[in-house]
Amino acid sequence: MSDLSVHAPAPSNGAIQIAVVGHTNAGKTSLLRTLTRRASFGEVSDRAGTTRHVEAIDLRVDGAPAVRFFDTPGLEDSVALWDYLQALDAPSRLDAVRLFLQGPEARASFEQEAKVVRKMLDVDAAFYVIDCREPVLPKHRCEIEILASCARPVMPVLNFVRDAASREAEWQAALAASGLHAQARFDAVAPFVGSELQLYQDLATLLPALRARLRGIAEHLQREAAARRQSACRAIADLLVRLCALRRGVPDDVYADEARRRQAVHDFQQLAFGYVRATADALLQIHGFRDDDAVLAQLPWQDGRWASDLFHPETLRQAGKRLGVGAAVGASIGVAADLAVAGVSLGAGAALGGAIGGIASQGWRQFGGKLLNRIRGVHELTLDNELLFLVAMQLLGLTRALDQRGHAALGTLVQGLGGNSAMDQPLKRIVHLLQPARSHPEWETPKRDSATRQRLVDAAAAQLDPLAITLAP
Secondary structure (H helix, E strand, O other), X not given: OOOXXXXXXXXXXXXXXXXXXXXXXXXXXXXXXXXXXXXXXXXXXXXXXXXXXXXXXXXXXXXXXEEEEEEOOOXXXXXXXXXXXXXXXXXXXXXXXXXXXXXXXXXXXXXXXXHHXXXXXXXXXXXXXXXXXXXXXXHHHHHHHHHHHOOOOEEEEEEOOOOOOOOHHHHHHHXXXXXXXXXXXXXXXXXXXXXXXXXXXXXXXHOHHHHHHHHHHHHHHHHHHHHHHHHHHHHHHHHHHHHHHOEEEEEHHHHHOXXXXXXXXXXXXXXXXXXXXXXXXXXXXXXXXXXXXXXXXXXXXXXXXXXXXXXXXXXXXXHHHHHOOOOOOOOOEEEHHHHHOXXXXXXXXXXXXXXXXXXXXXXXXXXXXXXXXXXXXXXXXXXXXXXXXXXXXXXXXXXXXXXXXXXXXOOOEEEOOOOXXXXXXXXXXXXXXXXXXXXXXXXXXXXXXXXXXXXXXHHHHHHHHHHXXXXXX
């Protein structure tokens, strides 16, 4: 697996060295956060000149630095610097750059630009990050000339290409006119599927001697992406087994008191939602995000909305239709036999028998235990299949959204309950697969795992995996 470290520039130990350069606020630090999956690297802000010094971050493969990126300050006065370089008496453009770095202006008027140019002379190549929402201006053309004078391969990275204000075609033409025909399209906030790999493949065209190493890095990143997806699916599968096994007893006196019964149901819902939230946090960690980078749709008593609430009857009714099992039972909580049949008492034999048959057809094999508890004066709270379906859909959606989210995104991702209808049948099969957990309340606690529980988690994760794959548009 790879790991990342931030440090002062030092010997590369064989790593490919890439300077990330460009105009102020073009998204250089944002690009590095996304490429390294390091949301805490540097500072991302709308203020100009946020990065004032060269900062380095390594991408390690199998413990060794594979790529060392250098985040550089913005080129703030490229027009004046290009005029200055042209006025120097030097045999070549590269010699002019070196002469400039030895002179007093590199420590005065052009101190920020000198940091960029000095690093350019010390790397294998550069990513020239462009905010293509901006028009092509003289300052940008001067930047291109200055970078070309450093005699290092330059890969333009067109950032924010999906923004409505993008001037991508204008930029492509300007870059081609300057001889920069190899260009990469990217979006540091919401990267395209596969754009990271394409970036390294494009870089290999500029660095043919390093093509094999760059191909190895790309293959490593693909393996890591698959490992993240598999870890996410295992986390979701483990949660679903836990929720399927979850049950709590409610004594007769509590059940008979409407206020206390409602409180018991509310507490049970909160317990289930807490498990879901913990798994969402685990998914954020797996993808390299912070806990507050995404939230799940809130419950109605928290923000007044019900349309995306896991426990709202209408939400569950729609989920029941998609599962093909009819209307949802109760409020996604089954309370022994009587709540499952809308309050019919145990004495109503014919109605109860029909209800047991219907529920058993949905996989409720532990129903005998429920009846025994009912006879003992204990009602059981359990979660319906519709709830499992909705949780699986929501967390799969979160996984796919995180896979397409840049680590420089500043807004909070709100993951609702929407889902592709093509997922309905696969999720229905997964819900059916989970039903043995209903006979094992001890499976609620993962640290009490058994080999049988582990096999069920493995089987569910294997079926979730293809649903979590994010395909390129």
